[in-house]
Amino acid sequence: MAHADKGLALKTIRQFLFADEVIQLVIRLGLLGLLLVWTFLIIKPFVPILTWSAVLAVAFYPVFSWLAKFLGGSPRIAAAILTLIMLGIVIGPAAWLGLSAVEGIRDIANQISAGELALRAAPEQIKSWPLIGQQLYDLWTLAYTNIRAVLQEVTPYLKPVAGFMLSFVGSAGVGTLQFLLSVLVAGFLFPYGPQLAGAIRGFLFRIVPEQSEHFMELSGATIRAVSQGVIGVAIIQALLAGIGFKLAAIPSAGLLAIIVLLLSIVQIGAAIVLIPVVIWIWMVKDVTTALPLTVFLVIVGLLDNILKPLVMGRGLTTPTLVILIGVIGGTLAHGIIGLFIGPIILAVAWELAAAWIRIGRAAPGDIADR
Numbered sequence: 001m002a003h004a005d006k007g008l009a010l011k012t013i014r015q016f017l018f019a020d021e022v023i024q025l026v027i028r029l030g031l032l033g034l035l036l037v038w039t040f041l042i043i044k045p046f047v048p049i050l051t052w053s054a055v056l057a058v059a060f061y062p063v064f065s066w067l068a069k070f071l072g073g074s075p076r077i078a079a080a081i082l083t084l085i086m087l088g089i090v091i092g093p094a095a096w097l098g099l100s101a102v103e104g105i106r107d108i109a110n111q112i113s114a115g116e117l118a119l120r121a122a123p124e125q126i127k128s129w130p131l132i133g134q135q136l137y138d139l140w141t142l143a144y145t146n147i148r149a150v151l152q153e154v155t156p157y158l159k160p161v162a163g164f165m166l167s168f169v170g171s172a173g174v175g176t177l178q179f180l181l182s183v184l185v186a187g188f189l190f191p192y193g194p195q196l197a198g199a200i201r202g203f204l205f206r207i208v209p210e211q212s213e214h215f216m217e218l219s220g221a222t223i224r225a226v227s228q229g230v231i232g233v234a235i236i237q238a239l240l241a242g243i244g245f246k247l248a249a250i251p252s253a254g255l256l257a258i259i260v261l262l263l264s265i266v267q268i269g270a271a272i273v274l275i276p277v278v279i280w281i282w283m284v285k286d287v288t289t290a291l292p293l294t295v296f297l298v299i300v301g302l303l304d305n306i307l308k309p310l311v312m313g314r315g316l317t318t319p320t321l322v323i324l325i326g327v328i329g330g331t332l333a334h335g336i337i338g339l340f341i342g343p344i345i346l347a348v349a350w351e352l353a354a355a356w357i358r359i360g361r362a363a364p365g366d367i368a369d370r
Contacts, residue, residue, distance in 0.1 A: 012161070013275050048334040049178050050342050053185035056086070057193065059227040063154050064190045065177055075191040083187030094235070097242045098176065098336075100254020152364065161198045175336030182337070202286045211359060215352055222351045224260050234264035235306045241270060264304060265343060266324045273300045317354075318347040 010034065034270030043050070060082060068078035189196065197216070205213035250256065260270045274297050282290045323343045330342015 015222065032117060048341060049182050049185060050338045051190060051345065052178070052182040052337055055223055055227055055341060055344055056182060056186035057196075057222045059232070060086075060186070061190065061193050062092065062224075064193070078188050079190040082190065083183060085181045087180065089093070090176075090183055093239050094179070095176060096255055097239055098243065100122075100246075100257070103254060104187055105120055106109055119198040142223070178335075178337045184347055191203065208356075212353075215355065218355055219348050222348045223344060226318070226323075227349045229308045230265060230267070230343065231340050233304050234261050236307070237264050237270055237303050241274065241297070244293060244297050244300060245277065248277070248289075250277060262327065262339075265339075267320045269304070270301050274298075318350050322350050 063074075064078055064082050067082060068075045071078055162249070201212060201216050204215055208215060228240060238257045238261035241260045242253060243252030245256055258275055259271050263270055263272060277295055278294050281293050285293070327341030327344035328342075329346070330338030330340070332338070334341065
């Protein structure tokens with residue numbers, strides 16, 4: 001009897017100790033979760049800036065490495081020079097393009113709000129075109145009259161869209177500041193590239209020990225492919241297109257350049273915008289002006305076919321739909337800067353998930369072979 005009582009007492013003590021350990025574990029996990037949530041809330045405003053800084057650091061690290069070797073092994077000087085170059089691009093042509101686009105978006109939003117949204121009437125110069133001039137003018141005038149009436153009916157329902165456009169314009173200043181801060185932070189990251197890469201590699205080793213190196217290389221390759229071959233080429237194409245639009249004195253040139261940027265990012269191509277612009281130039285300009293502008297814009301339209309094979313080390317396997325969702329979701333989540341980091345982050349996630357699935361499918365075969 002005494003032996004049974006002693007056993008029951010020991011069992012009760014073990015249960016108490018086990019319950020005490022569970023309570024301590026729950027408290028520790030709760031404090032850890034609270035710390036993680038609190039940390040995230042603190043750094044949440046800086047997530048887009050830090051993310052874009054990391055993307056810039058990865059995308060331009062080969063340039064930084066070459067420049068540092070060219071300067072005789074001076075990483076800090078190379079980082080300072082590269083940062084100044086990137087700041088010049090953001091403050092100069094990119095800011096000019098952004099301000100022009102903001103002005104165009106604001107004008108359209110104000111027209112929608114005032115109920116004055118309408119198309120332009122047919123230029124009188126079309127009548128002088130041989131063979132098709134008069135017919136094209138009549139067709140344009142007919143379409144202008146009918147569509148104008150439709151737009152007057154539809155415009156009241158588009159006012160919520162105007163509100164969204166104005167709020168997007170209002171975030172342009174914040175987006176520009178985020179770009180500037182991202183470039184500065186990326187400049188500080190360049191000299192510490194190997195240490196940061198080692199820390200990320202160690203983190204991946206904790207999660208996927210057997211594939212950490214492969215995932216590390218895949219992430220870097222995807223970031224460079226999307227940032228250079230998609231985002232970078234699209235920015236160059238949009239800037240050059242914007243210059244051509246300005247030289248042609250096209251209304252809302254900055255807004256059209258932004259549309260070129262979006263179409264290039266989602267892999268649709270700039271021809272949808274460039275072809276109507278070329279037609280417009282030939283309608284309102286003389287031959288000596290229209291011909292060089294047409295040649296310039298044709299070169300701009302073909303630029304992605306020339307640059308992408310040069311800057312992309314591997315073909316982009318990420319589906320266009322993923323890039324499109326990244327553009328839309330990134331913009332809605334983070335504003336203007338999300339337009340660029342959205343497709344990059346989503347492409348990296350897609351490529352890593354696809355690689356993980358391929359590894360999972362190959363594993364049973366490997367085990368069977370053994």
